Amino acid sequence: MKQIHLSPRLQMAADMVVQxxxxxxxxxxxxxxxxxxxWLLQTHREQFAYVIATDLREGPLxxxxxxxxxxxxxxxxxxxxxxxxxxxxxxxxxxxVIAGMGGETIVHILEGAHWEPGWWRGKGTMEDKVLIxxxxxxxxxxxxxxxxxxxxxEEERLAREGDALYTVLLVRPGEMAPLSPAELWAGKNxxxxxxxxxxDMWIARTGRALEGMAKAQGRDVLPHKQELEEVLSGLxxxxxxxxxxxx
Ligand SMILES: C[S@@+](CC[C@H](N)C(=O)[O-])C[C@H]1O[C@@H](n2cnc3c(N)ncnc32)[C@H](O)[C@@H]1O
Numbered sequence: 633m634k635q636i637h638l639s640p641r642l643q644m645a646a647d648m649v650v651q652x653x654x655x656x657x658x659x660x661x662x663x664x665x666x667x668x669x670x671w672l673l674q675t676h677r678e679q680f681a682y683v684i685a686t687d688l689r690e691g692p693l694x695x696x697x698x699x700x701x702x703x704x705x706x707x708x709x710x711x712x713x714x715x716x717x718x719x720x721x722x723x724x725x726x727x728x729v730i731a732g733m734g735g736e737t738i739v740h741i742l743e744g745a746h747w748e749p750g751w752w753r754g755k756g757t758m759e760d761k762v763l764i765x766x767x768x769x770x771x772x773x774x775x776x777x778x779x780x781x782x783x784x785x786e787e788e789r790l791a792r793e794g795d796a797l798y799t800v801l802l803v804r805p806g807e808m809a810p811l812s813p814a815e816l817w818a819g820k821n822x823x824x825x826x827x828x829x830x831x832d833m834w835i836a837r838t839g840r841a842l843e844g845m846a847k848a849q850g851r852d853v854l855p856h857k858q859e860l861e862e863v864l865s866g867l868x869x870x871x872x873x874x875x876x877x878x879x
Pocket of ligand 1: 642661662663664665686687688689692714715716717730731732733737741
């Protein structure tokens with residue numbers, strides 16, 4: 633039997649699943665190689681009543697089945713070919729992982745669940761759902777959508793792979809204090825040891841975008857520039873706050 637090893641990014645997502653699930657139904661959306669569910673089943677089998685892995689395409693689902701075969705857990709994963717959660721009933725999902733996709737795709741998947749409004753709230757004996765989201769891009773759009781649609785980002789954890797930093801969001805239904813423009817981009821300040829490097833990355837990216845805009849002309853650029861300046865100033869304040877915490 634092959635032992636599954638996860639990259640730091642997927643390991644962070646898997647650790648957040650383990651910490652937040654007792655004995656429920658797990659859905660890994662866009663599973664590709666199914667490394668995450670296979671690792672969870674190899675190491676924490678007793679924590680899951682049922683595991684579903686979905687993907688939009690046959691190729692990734694074939695790879696997923698192969699990983700599960702090699703890892704000795706093929707019979708423990710229900711593979712479904714579908715767009716996002718389209719072939720999943722809300723009663724089959726306690727924890728939903730959507731990792732390694734753009735923020736806009738994650739929003740598309742959550743919006744397109746075709747479940748009744750408010751599906752994320754538990755009904756009867758069911759508990760509220762937990763979402764573990766790992767966006768690769770479009771983070772302001774994702775955080776903004778979560779805020780507008782009755783979700784609360786309870787925690788964000790960071791992982792490093794080489795020069796790249798990744799964030800993983802733990803999301804539950806509920807009210808969240810409004811996010812500032814900078815928080816929409818970089819998330820709320822917390823004590824994650826990689827937070828300083830994460831803020832530096834966003835400060836550099838925003839600065840570069842503003843430099844690019846300095847050369848651009850036209851009235852339509854101005855509101856976007858002002859918005860980005862507000863983001864940059866908020867990011868710099870968050871970095872100061874974080875540095876003070878660290879001292
Ligand atoms: C980059 S891989 C990420 C795999 C894994 N979740 C991870 O984080 O390493 C993205 C996978 O999501 C799948 N995917 C993209 N859009 C999807 C959608 N709307 N519904 C289901 N799967 C989707 C792709 O086919 C691909 O296998």
